[in-house]
Amino acid sequence: MIRVAVVDDEPVVRAGLRLILDSAGDISVVVEAGGAGAVESLRAHRVDVLLLDIRMPGVDGMSVLHRIVGAPGAPAVAMLTSFGLEEYVEEALRAGAAGFLMKNSSPEQLIHAVRTLAAGGRVLAPEATGPVIEGYLASGHDAGAVRLVGRLSGRELQVLAQVAAGHNNLAIAQRMHLAHGTVKDHVSSVLAKLGGLNRVQAAVIAERAGLLGPGRART
Template identity: 70%
Template sequence: MIRVAVVDDEPLVRTGLRVILNSADDLTVVVDCTGAGAVELVRTRRVDVVLLDVRMPVVDGPSVLRELKRLPDPPVVAMLTTFDSDDYVDTALRSGAAGYLMKNSTPEHLIQAVRTLADGGQVLAPEAAKRVIAGYLAAGRDDGAARRVRALSERERQVLGLLGTGLSNRGIAERLHLAHGTVKDHVSSVLAKLGGLNRVQAAVVADRANLPAARSDLR
């Protein structure tokens, strides 16, 4: 089971998300709470994926996210919000969020997004994805990660190319006909060699480096 936490200041929203997520056989909501006290609850309940509202009174989403990322074994976090401004997207991703979803997502999309997050993938609402790619490329950001692409092995460049398409580890494994654990090792190696980037940042590097979606014929 994928253990999920829903952190939102509105009880009605939390209830609705709990009903939607618990309707899937492989998901269970083990925490629903506001921002205050969320970090301790997530830590003690061994949560896999956190859906975290951005705007909350007392303790807002970015503050909770930063605290969660300091945990010894942090969960995967996606921001779930009605706001899609550049500032919110940028703040969330720079703070370590693996996804950014809008609250008008369909139940089916939300369930699949949680599965993707749990499997190491990243999820971005279309509104957010356009801004992330455009913003990073327009700013010409280059902290050395793009140059490090050339130092990757051919297999690692394949994996990075598929990261750029948003595939989860399982999806990459299926595309390359590799074991799931092998792909996890490759992804970890790629992110480390790119300077400790997260998956979303690595996807931007793949886009900038013009890496194609990997072929499955390399053994």
């Protein structure tokens, strides 16, 4: 059973998330709290995943995050918000958050996200992808990213560039005149060679390594 804590200042939001997550069968919400008292509640329970509202009156989500991350047995934390993301995404991820979710995510997305976080993965709402990549790009090309993509074959580099440009497997197949199954195999190989990354993480590596070239826009 995946044990989840929901920290949000709105009781109706907490109740809605509990209803969704408890319906999954393998997930149980064991802590519900607002910002005040959240840290104490979390320390009193064993929690695998924390869904944490990023903006709350009094004790906000970033304050809770800084106090929880790094503690023994700390849960995987996904910041939960309905606000604009740009000013929070990079700070939260650098502080140790494992994901960023929107409050209006579908029940299926929320359940999948919790399972992914509990398994040690990361989750990122589509709305947060741009700010994350832009934050990494602000520091210029990265030598580590260049070394990583150096593991790839020429065809795999082409496929990675298409992934970084935001294309799905079917679109890549059409653009590169390859079979859909071939592209799927190439993408799997690329992600494995890069260290088991997901597509968003691979896109960040590709852009930091300069695969899209200066000034080329994502399409």
